[in-house]
Structures are given as structure tokens and as C-alpha cells.
Amino acid sequence: MAKAPAKTEPSQALDQGLAVGVARLTPEKIESTIRTVLKSETGARLSTYVETCIHCGLCAEACHYYLSHDNDPHYAPVGKVKQTLWEMIKQKGRVTPEFIEKAAIIAHTECNLCKRCAQYCPFGIDIAYLMLVVRRIIHKLGCTPLYIQDTAHSHSVTMNQMWVKGDEWPDTLQWQEEEAQAEFEDLRIPLDVEGAEIMYSVIAPEPKFQAQLIYQAAAIFHAAGVSWTMPSELGWDNSDMAMFTGDNEIMGRIKRAHYDAAIRLKVKRIVMGECGHAFRSVYDVGNRWLGWEMPPIPIVHAIDFYYELLKEGRIKITKKYPTPITLHDPCNVVRGGGLHEKARYVAHTLCESVVEMTPNREHNYCCAAGGGAINCGPPYKQTRISGNRIKAEQLFAAKTRGAQVLIAPCHNCHSGLHDIVHHYGVGLDIKFFGDLIYELMEKPA
């Protein structure tokens, strides 16, 4: 209706997966795919959301992309729905391959599914869900961006996100166990211990290139005397990029493998590392696909578990971290799991000074890496960075109030914030809670 202002496009490299996928599209395929998804995979929720939206634009300021692009309406949540789903519905699926390409980029790289907009919409319309419907259509059309599609392939083939081969996994654990035994003589990374208290699960990038995080977790559990185990076979990876590509079938398979591993080991709870999207997948999404209202086994995020260990005094801190820190609230565990107060308890227990960013808790700005955006790879790195100037400003404000270290208890946030901090020259060290606990805790001889 109204003439659209020119969109501020970030510079962007070619995405070969997307380009090839789009080249294969035919109008018939687009139309029938969109119709099928809209007709048989969505229902009252989608139609009610679309028919109830009063086009008020109040969701705009929820979105970090919108704020970072000088309030460019193309990046407002409803603006993104207009450029994707509305048009698909209005045209009854008769959209062009170019449209699909644009929709794929918008839904995958200009939205992190952080659901902040659901908090800002007076009607509580779940715009992230609408974006997921778009991603589902894109997936079925074979136009998912290359890098994230590769992780979905990896999930499908190896049941982990990073093509970690069967023997590489226990091998890595044993390697870390040996490393750690140099520091703690009787430390074990217990594999397949039936009846252990907890199963610890991580995302595949940990064994792939951040193995020291497994070392740290093992050290913490060792110091706290936790009865724990890890599965040596399928199901050890709690990550889930299929959830973000709209590949629900794969998502279901990998979540089932994960729950199955815990059930097989007869553990009481699954404790997971400092990862947000995995928490979302295991705690909120995968279980639903498999038919459980809530997860079949209690899911405890690292923040929650550290809170427990510190509160119960199972981990003792030798001294408080002297450098002032600021705390990033990851969407998936805070807006998605309510762990903000526990995160603060952990932060205040560990550190002498905690500088709050504003906004914070449920209202924190996203890292722009989550929702699979960072997994779409290098072609979209600039999209994430230019799309999150507001985060840099928020971090810089915390820095001017004294913060020198940024705690980001989520892998995606960690990596995304790393890019932002470097690009904008914010100059904050980024750490996990695990880094601090490992550094500060009383270590058994």
C-alpha cells in the first residue's frame, strides 16, 4: 500500500546453497509447497495470528535489527512478516523464486527467533512462530542457506551437529580426561554409567573445537562430587539446528536420541552445558514434536545447575572475581526458561561487581547469532553485525559503567557477541560462567 522506503541492505557474499536451491525452483513447486505447508501443517494459530494482527507496528522496537538499522521498517518484526508470509498467503503461494530467496534470507538471517517481539505485541502474537513457518516452507523448497543446511545434514547422518564421527567422541572425552588427570589425579569423565544422578550433554562444537569446556565441566563436577555420566554413543549432542531450519522430522529424531540416551542410562536429570538453543530444543520444542507436553526427563541448564552447586555449597569459591562483569541474558534460557534471577545469583556469588546492562532480564537485546543465524555462516556475518549495533551500544554503556568482562552463558551468544565486540571495538572479555567457576573454585588436591 504505502510506498516502501529503500531498505538498507547489508553487504553479503554469495550463498551457494541458497542460489542453487532457488535456481531449481519452479512456480508449480513453490505454489504447491506453500499451499501444503499452510494447509496441512498450520492451523488456527497461524490464521488467528494473521487475522488478528492490527498492523499497529508496536512490535518494531522489540527487534534489535530494526533498532540497529535506524528504525528501518523492513526489519520490524511485522515488516518481516509482510515481506514473507503475508505475501505467500495473499498470493496463495504464487510467488517468484526471487521472492523465496529474499524470504529465506529474511527468515534465516534477519530474525533470531528470540521472541522479544512476542513480549511487545499487545496481542501476544508469536511472530517467531510465523518466521519458523516461513523457514519450514524454505526447507521444503530446498532453499535453506548452505551452512546451516550442512549442520542439519550432519544431524541427520551423525546425530550430531558437527560431523563428529563415532570414535571421535569418546576419543575426545578420554583426551580431556587425561588432560584433567594431570590436574586432578582421580578425575573421571564417566561414560555410560547406568544409574548416575545426571547425564551431562553438550553441543557438538564442544568436542569439535572447544574441548577445554568439557575439561572445565568435568573439573567442576569432580570438585562438587557430582554423580554424572555421558553417553558414549548416539544422543550425547543436545544441539539442534534442524529445529531452526524447519526440518522438524530430523529435529524429532535427534531429540528422541537425546532423551533415549538419558532413559537408557537411567539418570534422574539431564544437565546441559551453557548453550541456549539446545535448551530451547530439549526443554521446549523437541518434546512437543515427540508428543510430550514437557520434557520426559527434567532438563537442567548449566546456569540452573551452577546455581544449585553454589547455593548448596557443593562448590566453594576461593575468592570473588575482582574484575567488574556484566551479564548477558540469553533469550532461550531467560525469555525461554526464566533463569535470569538464578544467573544473577551465580554472577553475584562469583564476582565482586556485577554491572547490569539495560535493558536486561527478559527484555535483554538478543546477540543476533541465535535462532540459527550464526550457523548460516560467513556469507551472513555482516548481516549479524550490522544488524546488532544496538547490542554494541548496550555493551558499551555497560562498559562505561565499569564492566570489563562480559558473561554470556550461551554458545551462540558467546560467538555472536564476540563478533560484535570485535567489530565495534567494544573491548570486553567474554566468558562463560564455567570459565569463572573453574578459575575461582576450591580445587580438590
Add this chain to the structure above:
Amino acid sequence: MKGIACVAMAVLLGVGFFSVSAFSQEEMVVVDNRVFDAPQRPSSRFEHDAHNEAAEIEDCAVCHHVYDDDGVLVEDESSEDSSCSECHGIADEGRIPNLRKAYHRNCKGCHREQGAGPVLCGECHPW
């Protein structure tokens, strides 16, 4: 108690007398709405004789009706000697509609039946 009753009687008689002389039907141009505390709308303009002439109404009972206690219209009797508010109170009383409603039904109801005369709010209650 007796005093109050006397005063009330005097007031009522006074009002009755005043209204009869000021609004006697020969020169009636507006409906007496003084029984309403704070009427929201101006009283409706109503020129009694001109209206009846134009509407060709000769029987007083068309408007000045009489109903018996069972709510049955009494034929051949009319009530032009009493004021409407003697029967119709501010609020509904059993079958007897309140004064406002009685007027609206009486006037507007007839106008709608006859297809003539004002039916819209502002046609009777102009500013």
C-alpha cells in the same frame, strides 16, 4: 407528619393547577417535561390542535387512553382530564410503562404505523 402531608398536597395542587393553566391543550405547543429531574433533551415540540387537525384525530382516547387494572384498554373512555404523569411514573410500574417510554411509544409508535410524522430522535427533540 400531618404537616408534611399538607405541604405536599399544597405543592401537588399548585403544580397541577399551574400545569393545567400553562399547558392547557388549546395553546399547547410543547410537551410538559417538568416531572423529569434533569432532562437531557429539550422537550418535544407538539402543537396539539394543529397536530390533530393534520392527523385527523377526533377521538381524544387515541392518545389519552384508559387501561383497566388488568391492562385491558377501556373502550369509549378517555383520560384527557388527567395528566400523563398521574399514571406513568419515572420508572416502569408493573405493566405501566414509564412516562418517557409511554410518550415515545405513543407518538413514535403511531407515526411508524401511520407512516407519517417524526420518528428520529432529533425530529422531536431539536436543539
Add this chain to the structure above:
Amino acid sequence: MHAVYAFVSGPLAWLAFLLFFGGICYRLVRLLWEVNRTEKFIFSYMSWKYSLRSIGRWLIPFGTANWRLHPGLTVATFTFHICLLVTPVFLLSHVVLWDEAFDVSWWTLPDGVADVMTVLVIVCCAYFLIRRLVTPEVKFVTTASDFVILAIVAAPFITGFLAYHQWFAYPVMAIAHIVSGEIMLAAIPFTRLSHMIFSPLTRAYMGSEFGKVRHARDW
């Protein structure tokens, strides 16, 4: 005039109320039926406690982060919706008609107050219109239907205001008022004005998800 009035205040009024109440029932029943058919899981996440918590919070002016972010709009939207709902229901002229037709009546607003509230609705409609035309993020997602539904809502109040004051073309304005009110009633269940019915439900669902599963506030 009599024939027109008889039609708009008779059959057309019945039709409007039938479409309004029938439409609301139809849309609600259809929604529940559809949810039950395709997304039954929604029922298991619904919680009265968190639904009401969320709805209640959003019904408080400036009670949510986003209301506080937009003070002008917040004042406008609350004023608009309160006046929009209260004025027609408690307007003396309307209650008089209910009383005449069905012997039911209730408390009414003084005409002067109702007049001010009507003006407020019109002013807010103008505000929404200007906002649509001027604010980029709103303009960008505005479709023709947005102007149509705004007009549908504004019309009974504009015509009602003019009819009440009888400033010009009174009988025409009065009829236009009746017809435009009927159009609005009939349109509510079948246009995006249906947010009147659905927004409490979408809010309730999001409130339930946030309260029960996410343990977070959705405001």
C-alpha cells in the same frame, strides 16, 4: 423516510445483531474446533492463572514495557477503546431505544459526557490515521483494509456526533448513523476488527506459554 427508517431500524438492525453475535459465536466455535482438530496441544498449555496475569497486565495503561515506550499511543489506544465500548452501550438515546423495544434499560451516561467521549473516539481515530500515514513502521505494513476498518469504526461516531448536534442534514445523518453502526457490528467478527474477540485469546496463549513453560514475563 419512514420506509427507510423502518428498514434500517428493523430488519437491518436484526441482521446486524445477528451477524455480530452469531458471527462472534461462529468464529469462536470455529477457532476452538480448528484448534482441537489441528493443534490440540494448545489446550494443554493454557493456564487460567497465567492467561489472566498476562491479559490483566496488558490492560493496565503503562503497565508493560511497550506501553511505557509509546506514551502517546498508550493514552490514545486506552482512551479510544474505553470510549468505543462504553459510549454506545451507555448512551441515553440507545438505552431509550432498548427500553422502548424490549423493556430493558440500564444506567446511562449524561449526554454531555457521552458527547465528549464521542469526540475522543473521533480524535483517536484521526490520531491512528495520521500515525498510519506518517510513522514509517506502521505505514510500511499498512494495507487498504486498515483504512477501511478504521473508517468502519469512525463512521458511527462521526455520524452520531453530527446527528446528535443536528448541525446539518439531520435525518440523513441519523440514518447514516444507524447504518454505519450496523455495518460496524456486522464487520467485527469478519474483519480484523475481530481482534476484539481474538486478542484476549492470543494474549492468553502467549501469557500461558510464558508463565507456565518459560517462567518469564510477557510484558
